[in-house]
Amino acid sequence: MSLLSVRDLTKHFGGLAAVSNVSMEIDENELVGIIGPNGAGKTTFFNLITGVYEPSEGTIELATAEGVKTLNGMKPDKINGYGIARTFQNIRLFKEQSVLENVLVAMHREQGNSVISSLLRTSAHYETEERLRKEAMALLDIFDLAAVANEKARNLAYGQQRRLEIVRALATNPTVLFLDEPAAGMNPNETADLTALIAQVREQFNLTVVLIEHDMSLVMKICQKIYVLEYGRLIAQGTPAEIQKNPDVIKAYLGGEL
Numbered sequence: 001m002s003l004l005s006v007r008d009l010t011k012h013f014g015g016l017a018a019v020s021n022v023s024m025e026i027d028e029n030e031l032v033g034i035i036g037p038n039g040a041g042k043t044t045f046f047n048l049i050t051g052v053y054e055p056s057e058g059t060i061e062l063a064t065a066e067g068v069k070t071l072n073g074m075k076p077d078k079i080n081g082y083g084i085a086r087t088f089q090n091i092r093l094f095k096e097q098s099v100l101e102n103v104l105v106a107m108h109r110e111q112g113n114s115v116i117s118s119l120l121r122t123s124a125h126y127e128t129e130e131r132l133r134k135e136a137m138a139l140l141d142i143f144d145l146a147a148v149a150n151e152k153a154r155n156l157a158y159g160q161q162r163r164l165e166i167v168r169a170l171a172t173n174p175t176v177l178f179l180d181e182p183a184a185g186m187n188p189n190e191t192a193d194l195t196a197l198i199a200q201v202r203e204q205f206n207l208t209v210v211l212i213e214h215d216m217s218l219v220m221k222i223c224q225k226i227y228v229l230e231y232g233r234l235i236a237q238g239t240p241a242e243i244q245k246n247p248d249v250i251k252a253y254l255g256g257e258l
């Protein structure tokens with residue numbers, strides 16, 4: 001079986017089928033892009049996989065160390081515990097906390113550190129804290145954020161905040177990383193740097209990456225496989241080269257250049 005297997009996934013909002021009969025098989029270590037016009041159902045698809053919404057129909061299965069898990073109906077934290085992490089289209093940081101604290105909070109959720117052990121402040125607790133701090137700093141360093149570790153998140157430049165979001169997702173130690181428009185609002189240089197970083201961390205942490213992105217330069221450059229949604233339906237799938245010449249895809253983008 002693939003790592004993530006989605007079958008006939010459907011989500012209705014009243015009379016609207018935001019996602020309609022979508023099936024996907026995503027393999028371990030694959031880098032997958034999901035594209036489509038505004039309102040095509042891309043974010044809803046992410047919300048279904050990550051437990052924000054429950055599917056109206058269909059199944060989502062993830063191969064884990066404990067066997068195949070059906071994710072339908074699971075809460076986001078539990079799904080995260082099985083190795084799926086995500087970022088959001090709109091930045092969701094703790095703006096008044098430092099960059100480092102933002103990462104540590106994400107790690108603590110993964111460690112399941114109890115309030116009691118924090119209160120007792122045992123030496124084991126201090127050792128764990130120190131190890132987590134080092135890991136957090138190492139992650140921040142990869143994303144060129146170590147120098148601003150003690151800054152409040154609100155003081156970071158926009159592109160840095162977007163990178164910090166990815167660090168926070170990585171801090172939960174995922175096997176699959178879902179990125180919702182990671183390059184949104186970035187300039188071409190920032191987008192190019194981010195593209196390289198995503199490819200690098202995928203390699204380094206042996207991750208599977210699924211990203212929604214409107215920036216075609218990023219999608220076409222790094223994705224091995226692209227899925228195209230339109231009005232909630234999957235209208236095409238293939239390699240970047242196949243997608244670029246697919247007539248249905250070109251039509252969906254109103255004849256625009258891909």
Ligand SMILES: Nc1ncnc2c1ncn2[C@@H]1O[C@H](COP(=O)(O)OP(=O)(O)OP(=O)(O)O)[C@@H](O)[C@H]1O
Pocket residue numbers: 013016018036037038039040041042043044045
């Ligand atoms: N909670 C909700 N309640 C009602 N309708 C919703 C809800 N969430 C999404 N929709 C609708 O579902 C459809 C798909 O929205 P979605 O945000 O998934 O599209 P998208 O492809 O991510 O769009 P964009 O590229 O603009 O972010 C849209 O018509 C949207 O208005």
